[in-house]
Amino acid sequence: MLPSVVPSRRRSIAAGALFGTAVLVAALAAGPAMADVEEPPVAVIDGLIDTSDLNALGLPQAENAETVTIFSPGDDDLKFNHGTVLMPFKGKLYAQWQSSERDEDAPETIVRYSVSDQNGDNWSDPLDLTAPRTDGYTSNGGWWTDGETLVAYLNVWPADLSPRGGYTLYVSSTDGINWTDPAPVTDQNGEPVLGIIEQDVKALPSGRVLTAFHVQPGLQVKPYYTDDPLGVTGWTQGEFENQEYLPGEMSRELEPSWHVQEDGDVVMTFRDQGGSSMFKLAAVSEDDGETWSRSAVTDIPDSRTKQSAGNLPDGTAYLAGSLTGTKTRHPLVVVLSADGESFTDGFVLRDSEDLQPLRYEGKSKNLGYSYQKSVVWGEYLYVSYGTNKEDVEYTRVPLDDISMRDVPSAAERPAVEGGGGSLSVSWTAPADSGDAEISGYVIEATSRSGRTSTVEVAGDAMSTTLAGVRPGRYSVTVTAVNAYGSGESSVPSDWVTVTGKH
Structure with missing residues (x-):
């Protein structure tokens, strides 16, 4: 995986460049x-x-x-x-x-x-x-x-x-x-x-x-x-x-x-x-x-x-x-x-x-x-x-x-709230989108038993809800995607309980 910081190679081009x-x-x-x-x-x-x-x-x-x-x-x-x-x-x-x-x-x-x-x-x-x-x-x-x-x-x-x-x-x-x-x-x-x-x-x-x-x-x-x-x-x-x-x-x-x-x-x-x-x-x-x-x-x-x-x-x-x-x-x-x-x-x-x-x-x-x-x-x-x-x-x-085809860096650790049958997730964009704009996010919730629930959203989204989640304790990661692939997943969220009760 490439470094998550913006590499020094990303140089700006002066407006008065000599080779114009x-x-x-x-x-x-x-x-x-x-x-x-x-x-x-x-x-x-x-x-x-x-x-x-x-x-x-x-x-x-x-x-x-x-x-x-x-x-x-x-x-x-x-x-x-x-x-x-x-x-x-x-x-x-x-x-x-x-x-x-x-x-x-x-x-x-x-x-x-x-x-x-x-x-x-x-x-x-x-x-x-x-x-x-x-x-x-x-x-x-x-x-x-x-x-x-x-x-x-x-x-x-x-x-x-x-x-x-x-x-x-x-x-x-x-x-x-x-x-x-x-x-x-x-x-x-x-x-x-x-x-x-x-x-x-x-x-x-x-x-x-x-x-x-x-x-x-x-x-x-x-x-x-x-x-x-x-x-x-x-x-x-x-x-x-x-x-x-x-x-x-x-x-x-x-x-x-x-x-x-x-x-x-x-x-x-x-x-x-x-x-x-x-x-x-x-x-x-x-x-x-x-x-x-x-x-x-x-x-x-x-x-x-x-x-x-x-x-x-x-x-x-x-x-x-x-x-x-x-x-x-x-x-x-x-x-x-x-x-x-x-x-x-x-x-x-x-x-x-x-x-x-x-x-x-x-x-x-x-x-x-x-x-x-x-x-x-x-x-x-x-x-x-x-x-x-x-x-x-x-x-x-x-x-x-x-490399000129960097994928995004990791998103920050998401904030998650549990409910009766859903998880509400919010996040901020990665510090580095890579060498193309972020086209989407993959949000994945994983239970302690290994059960997963995944949703994909557009690149301009900063929150989403995973519905129909079965009862259990879940941790959630967010992964940014651009035209060159998926970045590193975020640090998993705190464990959140889905009760199944409405």
Whole structure:
């Protein structure tokens, strides 16, 4: 149960917020004509993000956030480390990333992984999942598991393929130590998927597995889904019309992540590689990923990098990333939405002042918390990334601190009067209604012998009468309900006698 007090995350938005509607409209006007695309399915509320605040984007610090370094290279180690992805498996936490000597996507690039103990604080030395190729290189494609088998996706980039693109292999393990030989990820016809998988494989509420591939020729992003629980066969391309960026080479949409809205629709959020607005793109599916709207420009700032979206166990939607509106990849923030449509709150997980210095130079190495991905494990949301593309790290935050679907707190102890065959009950509203208004109350009277009598009333009621109650001694509780569920029951009332006499 969530705390009954109003959490500190409930911050008010100043009327003069710097990131208001006028700024958004002006920025969007510089991008593509909105008439050519669908209405954006997600938005941030005015004033939530202050892009003039280069340290924290105007967001409060997540007080209980913890950062852990999985691997930090020394002078004798591979110094380029990027694309950190986490996955819980059989009580342990696994981290995967790509490594090279100093440059991004260098010929010697390999995929590595490390394993934690049960709390995710202590990590093994890096282990190699691949060896350097002579015909290109391999980058990491993330994880998936059905609970019994752990799958590691491997993105192969042939050196002689033009335009630049690739295909996806996988290896699997039942113990996290011994791995199968690489095999192709296949589509619904049993053919290899000729595309680079996004490091964002997750299951829909239906159990269907959803992600995206950047398919040949070049890198044309397409949503893909499969009903194979292991996520290695049966991948089917969803119907999605790309916006052009580099015709025949690269779509405007790249490197998406996704979350589910309160009504069950799925929203996929994209890096906008070809637009001039520096805002994220988003598309929506109403049929579990089979068909998609065209992508639309949102008002969520982009930084030309990956992001990570998802849902907390209570359904709260989140989007983690560097929402700077520039190519700067710090700070690291998470924004939150109760309904998956309007992001109304957020935190900074690591601000710019917390960023360690770059220690080793290399091609495409720059400051920042790059290529964020996330997973829920236990009581935490883990957001992983490569800091400065050299340190493999994550930041975790307690789920209770970021839930946006709070149920009401407990009502105060009710006052009860007994009668011949009824109980008259009155109460006051809880101090905290949660993240939706109180829609009703459940009043339950329980006798000493365990007999119960229950009545439900509307959310604006402060009293009621339980009629037809059998004789006995009763104690009464009141429970407030909102759109997200029932809160904690009140402290039981004093014992009251129903005599049965009229």
